[in-house]
Amino acid sequence: MVFISHKLNEVLEVSDRITVLRDGRRVITRETAGATARELARLMTGQDRDLLVKTRGQASRKPLLEVKGLVARGPRGLVALHDVTFWVHAGEIVGIAGVSGNGQTELAEVLTGLRKSDSGQILIDGVDFTNASPRKGVEVGVGHIPEDRLGVGLVRSAQVRDNAVLRHYRRPELSTHMALRRGRIAEFATKLVAAARVQTRSIHAPVGHLSGGNQQRLIAGREAMLAEHVFIAAHLTRGLVVNASQDVGLSLLYRLDVGCAVLLITDDFDEVLLMSGLVVVRYEGRVVGECPRQDTNRERIGLLMGGHMKEAKPQEMAPS
Numbered sequence: 618m619v620f621i622s623h624k625l626n627e628v629l630e631v632s633d634r635i636t637v638l639r640d641g642r643r644v645i646t647r648e649t650a651g652a653t654a655r656e657l658a659r660l661m662t663g664q665d666r667d668l669l670v671k672t673r674g675q676a677s678r679k680p681l682l683e684v685k686g687l688v689a690r691g692p693r694g695l696v697a698l699h700d701v702t703f704w705v706h707a708g709e710i711v712g713i714a715g716v717s718g719n720g721q722t723e724l725a726e727v728l729t730g731l732r733k734s735d736s737g738q739i740l741i742d743g744v745d746f747t748n749a750s751p752r753k754g755v756e757v758g759v760g761h762i763p764e765d766r767l768g769v770g771l772v773r774s775a776q777v778r779d780n781a782v783l784r785h786y787r788r789p790e791l792s793t794h795m796a797l798r799r800g801r802i803a804e805f806a807t808k809l810v811a812a813a814r815v816q817t818r819s820i821h822a823p824v825g826h827l828s829g830g831n832q833q834r835l836i837a838g839r840e841a842m843l844a845e846h847v848f849i850a851a852h853l854t855r856g857l858v859v860n861a862s863q864d865v866g867l868s869l870l871y872r873l874d875v876g877c878a879v880l881l882i883t884d885d886f887d888e889v890l891l892m893s894g895l896v897v898v899r900y901e902g903r904v905v906g907e908c909p910r911q912d913t914n915r916e917r918i919g920l921l922m923g924g925h926m927k928e929a930k931p932q933e934m935a936p937s
Contacts, residue, residue, distance in 0.1 A: 623661070623858045625654040626887060637661055661859050680704040680740075681878035682728075682847045687737035689727045697723040699902045701737070705847070705878040710869065712893030713882040714918055720902040721882045722764055725851040728880070729761040730754050731769075742846045755784055758845025760872070762836055762865070764852045764882075766829070770836045773825035777817050780824045781806035781839055813838025814864050830861025837868040844872045851882040866892065886918070 622628055628635060628649075635652060637644040637660040644660050682705040691697035697720040705711045715721055726732035728739060730751040739746045741757045754761065763769040771780050782802050786792050791802055806820045813834045817827055824832060833853075841848065848869060854862040869879050869892070883889050889896055898906045898921040906921045 624887075625657050625859075628657070629654065658859050679707045681707050681742050682880060683738075683740040684728070685738045685740075687724075687727065687734055687739065689723050689732060689734040689737075691720075691723050696735075697902050698727065698734070701899075701902075701904055703897050703904065703907075705880055707876040707878055708873060709895070710873060710879040710881055710893050712889035712896045713880065713899060714886075714889045714896050714921075715884060715899035717884045719899050721851065721884070721899065723902075724899075725761070725764060725849060725882050728849055729759060729763075755787075755843055758843065758847065760840035760842075760844030760848040762833070762840055762848075762850040762853060764855075766832050766836055767825070771824050771832060774823055776821050777810065777815070777824050777827070777835065778803055778806040778820040780835060781809045781820070784839060784843055809838050809842070810835070813868070828861075830857045830864075833857060833861060833865050837865040841868045841872055844877050846877060848872050848877050848879045849882070850879070852885070853881060853883065854885070854888055855883075890918075 620628065620631055629652060632649045634646065635649050635657070636646040637657060639661055684701060684703050687698050687701040688696065689698040701720075701724065703711065713721060713724065723732060727734050730746075730749050730753060733748050737747070739749075741759060744757055746753065746757060746759075749757075751761075767773055772783070779802075782791055782805055785805070786797060786802070787794070791798055791805060803820065809815075810817060810820060815827070815831045815834045815838070817831060824835065827835070837850075837853075850869060853865055853869070857865065869881070873879055881889065881892055894909070896908045896918060897904055898908070898918055900921065906917075908918060
């Protein structure tokens with residue numbers, strides 16, 4: 618059996634022998650016994666840097682994102698969010714963990730103005746953002762890395778240049794509100810591409826020609842510039858190789874360092890445990906547990922994600 622993957626923990630768990638490829642060439646073939654994720658990451662990327670992205674700094678007492686009693690429906694009209702309440706402080710990453718299909722998509726859409734809620738309240742730095750538009754999100758400083766990067770985050774047929782300003786084009790330096798300033802837009806896109814480490818032959822190339830990792834780098838760089846107060850990322854590193862995962866993860870941490878509140882929505886165990894200071898677990902549209910980083914373990918979170926609240930003993934769960 619040949620197993621091809623960039624998820625290093627899976628590779629270490631199921632394989633007997635590992636071959637590492639980089640830039641289309643074989644770097645090494647070795648027995649799995651004794652190999653580590655950090656060693657494999659170094660071989661895959663060619664750089665001796667820690668694979669793990671660690672959160673930094675201390676969260677403040679000021680909540681920048683407050684969600685109170687949120688109720689919303691999914692595409693079929695069924696309730697997808699049941700009385701959801703949580704908050705994220707400045708300088709804090711809160712991870713929303715849950716198996717796909719348990720309301721994570723609807724939560725991200727409601728928080729970013731892409732879906733209306735039935736009831737409840739959303740506050741961004743004390744400003745009521747309930748059922749506001751995505752444009753209002755730009756105005757109040759909300760960055761959003763969507764779950765579907767091509768369907769929601771980018772226009773596949775448009776140039777890299779135009780996708781780079783997709784949420785910035787109303788800025789005075791980029792438009793007159795009657796016409797776009799094409800020269801300045803090109804300068805803006807060139808700087809963003811360089812800062813976000815996007816690999817493209819030209820800012821005039823269609824964004825659909827980029828790899829998934831470079832598309833995600835472009836979105837992450839663009840949205841980080843908007844995220845003055847809140848940064849919401851859904852399935853941040855899904856389908857990405859190690860280098861791209863590290864780059865987009867750092868885009869969140871850079872905003873964290875300047876006091877932004879970060880909400881990470883994912884169904885990836887490793888991602889949520891790696892980056893979050895607090896893990897909020899959801900099941901069937903409800904919050905079923907909260908676990909601070911120092912108290913988290915994979916078994917407890919897995920039981921909660923699967924709806925086994927009895928097996929995840931109450932005395933082991935962090936108080937909400």
